[in-house]
Amino acid sequence: MxxxxxxxxxxxxxxxxAxxxxxMGDKDGLWGLAEHLQGLTIDELRIANWQRSNEGVKQSKQSKRPTPITRPGTGPKAADKNSPQRIARRNAAKxxxxxxxxxxxxxxxT
Incomplete structure (x- = not known):
């Protein structure tokens, strides 16, 4: 026992x-070192291509900066900020x- x-x-x-x-909710183990390095490489290549494509273009005319690949355990920040549960808690607090x-x-x- x-x-x-x-x-x-x-x-x-x-x-x-495992x-x-x-x-149990441990999302950190989904990606190993190789997967994290590959995700970082993809992000850096996307940024490098974005920089080259916007070279010589006015800042107001440039395309948006690429967003990084989402990693396990992290989600899109905007979705969490405006989730129905968070909106309900915010309204209740008001x-x-x-x-x-x-x-x-x-x-x-007093």
């Missing part, structure tokens, strides 16, 4: 690509702030 501490030790020592680690301001104005909170 295993103790919780022993089980935790076994789980921490699993290889990065299905158990991935099922309602709470308005209630607090009105309670302060009525003198209920």
């Amino acid at each position: 295993l103790t919780w501490r022993e089980l935790g030790g076994y789980l921490r020592q699993l290889p990065p690509r 299905r158990t680690r991935i099922a 309602v709470r702030a308005a209630r607090r301001r009105s309670a302060i104005a009525r003198g209920e909170i």
